[in-house]
Amino acid sequence: MKYKVEKNILHLELSGNYLEYADDKTITSLYLAIQDKAVKVIEISAAGLQKWDSTLVVILFSLEKLARDRHIQIKDNQLPLNLKQLLELAFSVNRNPVLKVPKQQGLLEKIGDWGINIVQGSSKGFYFLYESFCSFGRLLKGSAVMRPVDFLFSLEDCGYKAIPIVSLISFMVGLILAFVGAVQLKVFGAEIYVASLVTIGMTRIMGAIMTGVIIAGRTGASYAATIGTMQVNEEIDALKTMGISVSDFLVLPRMSALILTMPLLTMWSDFMGMIGGAFVGITMLDIPFQRYFELSIEAINLSNFLVGIFHGFVFGFVIAICGCYYGVNCGRNADSVGLATTKAVVAAIVWMIVMTGIITILCEVLGI
Amino acid sequence: MIKEKQIEVKNLTIGYGDFVLLENLNFVINKSDVFIIMGGSGCGKSSMLRVLTGLLEPQKGNVIIDGKNFTKSTTIERGAIMRKLGILYQSGALFSSMTLAENIALPLQQYTKYSLREINELVSLKLALVGLAGFEEFYPSEISGGMKKRAGLARALALDPEIVYFDEPSAGLDPISSHLLDKLILDINHSLGTTIVIVTHELASIFAVGNNSIFLDGETKSIQGYGNPKELLKNPPNEKVYKFLTRGEKEHE
Numbered sequence: 001m002k003y004k005v006e007k008n009i010l011h012l013e014l015s016g017n018y019l020e021y022a023d024d025k026t027i028t029s030l031y032l033a034i035q036d037k038a039v040k041v042i043e044i045s046a047a048g049l050q051k052w053d054s055t056l057v058v059i060l061f062s063l064e065k066l067a068r069d070r071h072i073q074i075k076d077n078q079l080p081l082n083l084k085q086l087l088e089l090a091f092s093v094n095r096n097p098v099l100k101v102p103k104q105q106g107l108l109e110k111i112g113d114w115g116i117n118i119v120q121g122s123s124k125g126f127y128f129l130y131e132s133f134c135s136f137g138r139l140l141k142g143s144a145v146m147r148p149v150d151f152l153f154s155l156e157d158c159g160y161k162a163i164p165i166v167s168l169i170s171f172m173v174g175l176i177l178a179f180v181g182a183v184q185l186k187v188f189g190a191e192i193y194v195a196s197l198v199t200i201g202m203t204r205i206m207g208a209i210m211t212g213v214i215i216a217g218r219t220g221a222s223y224a225a226t227i228g229t230m231q232v233n234e235e236i237d238a239l240k241t242m243g244i245s246v247s248d249f250l251v252l253p254r255m256s257a258l259i260l261t262m263p264l265l266t267m268w269s270d271f272m273g274m275i276g277g278a279f280v281g282i283t284m285l286d287i288p289f290q291r292y293f294e295l296s297i298e299a300i301n302l303s304n305f306l307v308g309i310f311h312g313f314v315f316g317f318v319i320a321i322c323g324c325y326y327g328v329n330c331g332r333n334a335d336s337v338g339l340a341t342t343k344a345v346v347a348a349i350v351w352m353i354v355m356t357g358i359i360t361i362l363c364e365v366l367g368i
Numbered sequence: 369m370i371k372e373k374q375i376e377v378k379n380l381t382i383g384y385g386d387f388v389l390l391e392n393l394n395f396v397i398n399k400s401d402v403f404i405i406m407g408g409s410g411c412g413k414s415s416m417l418r419v420l421t422g423l424l425e426p427q428k429g430n431v432i433i434d435g436k437n438f439t440k441s442t443t444i445e446r447g448a449i450m451r452k453l454g455i456l457y458q459s460g461a462l463f464s465s466m467t468l469a470e471n472i473a474l475p476l477q478q479y480t481k482y483s484l485r486e487i488n489e490l491v492s493l494k495l496a497l498v499g500l501a502g503f504e505e506f507y508p509s510e511i512s513g514g515m516k517k518r519a520g521l522a523r524a525l526a527l528d529p530e531i532v533y534f535d536e537p538s539a540g541l542d543p544i545s546s547h548l549l550d551k552l553i554l555d556i557n558h559s560l561g562t563t564i565v566i567v568t569h570e571l572a573s574i575f576a577v578g579n580n581s582i583f584l585d586g587e588t589k590s591i592q593g594y595g596n597p598k599e600l601l602k603n604p605p606n607e608k609v610y611k612f613l614t615r616g617e618k619e620h621e
């Protein structure tokens with residue numbers, strides 16, 4: 001790109017290749033030349049122009065725009081026809097952004113919006129909860145529209161298919177509990193209490209919590225993704241217009257499967273955790289197997305055990321509700337399915353912790 | 369011949385939140401009409417369909433179906449009206465975890481007391497009607513896009529609805545399949561007297577099947593053309609309609 005100024009005419013010569021052209025120096029000095037001097041006419045010659053792409057169009061466009069603003073005449077009839085057409089197109093499109101004016105919000109308005117969102121969100125959540133309970137009622141009356149196949153499928157998925165991972169994690173947790181406990185108890189020469197520490201810890205709460213976290217990540221996420229994808233594919237719309245209750249058809253089988261399996265998985269997790277503890281007790285602390293076994297059995301307390309199972313039951317409910325809620329309220333594109341999954345898992349874990357707090361306080365009050 | 373009104377739309381305003389898409393619409397869809405809802409991309413055709421099928425609450429106004437107010441109906445009344453509607457979604461919206469037979473059987477199980485054998489018979493019949501005989505045990509993921517649409521149609525027709533809505537039936541279909549679908553639509557309309565409402569911008573289909581239509585315009589948020597599409601082409605009410613119906617190729621003199 002070369003140019004020279006003669007009197008009040010600027011001759012611009014384009015020759016050679018202009019693929020991804022980027023010669024800032026020349027372009028800047030060219031712009032300056034147009035602005036500084038008393039240029040009245042720009043003549044563009046394109047005799048040697050070979051290959052070019054959109055970058056050249058953009059450069060010429062800004063050049064011509066500048067020239068037009070300064071009432072400089074442009075002689076560009078030597079440019080190849082297609083380049084000229086593109087330039088015309090660049091001038092003819094409307095560059096005003098469509099509508100989307102970013103809303104300027106004051107602090108008060110933001111707080112108000114935030115409040116409204118919370119109220120609307122929680123009323124939506126409560127309505128969902130209410131509908132799920134209604135579905136349960138209908139299930140008991142036998143009038144719920146639920147396919148047994150869906151229920152069995154969910155049962156399989158969150159039941160025995162989850163056993164390996166639950167076993168592994170619970171074993172590890174039992175191991176860790178015992179190990180950390182042993183280090184402290186050794187100071188007092190009370191290693192023998194490791195057995196009861198692990199047993200009480202697992203049965204009362206850790207079994208349920210670990211199972212809950214695993215199932216939230218595994219099953220809760222899959223519920224949100226499955227139902228969210230159905231929303232994207234208009235399947236939920238189809239259900240609604242068929243007059244089939246979404247909470248009967250989609251939520252009920254999943255929720256009942258989880259409520260049934262979670263207590264069982266929790267029990268299994270308790271057991272595996274105790275095995276993990278025993279592993280540490282027997283191999284590292286040299287407690288004889290027989291003794292460790294007896295101590296563990298002694299430490300099992302029915303109310304602790306039942307409180308643990310109750311946690312499992314509540315967590316099953318929480319995970320199912322969170323997974324299904326975010327699935328049903330998923331947006332209509334692929335992005336929102338990912339978002340729904342994340343939200344479902346996070347919400348499930350948060351609500352599990354909240355429920356644990358509530359149950360613990362209740363137990364305290366009831367003296368369990 | 370005086371036609372009976374099937375769907376009456378009164379002072380309808382459609383939008384999302386503060387955002388108004390279409391304002392104060394009035395039109396009537398008669399029994400056994402093939403009614404086309406057309407308009408440029410993004411003008412709110414799909415939203416209109418969502419209002420007509422009860423999936424979206426209008427901001428103002430009412431949709432009246434067979435003399436009953438659909439918009440302001442109770443759950444039970446709405447259920448009774450819904451039973452008369454069949455909807456073919458843009459993607460078919462088949463339930464992916466069920467076979468085609470189970471998909472089509474679902475509304476039958478929901479609304480009828482037929483025995484299993486009768487339901488199976490009906491399912492086969494409906495599948496044959498859309499040219500999918502023998503595909504009962506296939507899952508939606510195992511058939512092509514065009515077949516999904518036809519299967520979706522079979523499901524929409526399961527309960528012999530009085531009104532069938534179509535959202536862009538020919539989108540994503542090759543010209544021949546699209547023509548066959550048009551033919552199928554006309555057959556259903558002729559043989560069962562079903563009222564048909566189609567959202568589309570496929571000009572060939574519009575002229576081939578439509579006998580009444582509205583043209584929605586996003587700029588003015590209103591109806592810019594109302595009548596038989598062929599008549600609209602002959603006597604276009606305004607430039608926008610003419611341009612749309614001639615693909616903007618010819619200038620109106």
Ligand SMILES: Nc1ncnc2c1ncn2[C@@H]1O[C@H](COP(=O)(O)OP(=O)(O)OP(=O)(O)O)[C@@H](O)[C@H]1O
Binds near residue numbers: 408410411412414
């Ligand atoms: N859920 C929603 N929330 C907010 N705005 C929406 C929503 N759905 C659609 N819109 C807006 O409504 C407008 C109309 O959408 P709609 O899908 O009804 O258009 P359409 O006429 O069907 O277009 P097309 O022919 O491209 O399918 C769009 O501008 C879109 O941004």
Ligand SMILES: [Mg+2]
Binds near residue numbers: 413414415
């Ligand atoms: Mg649409």
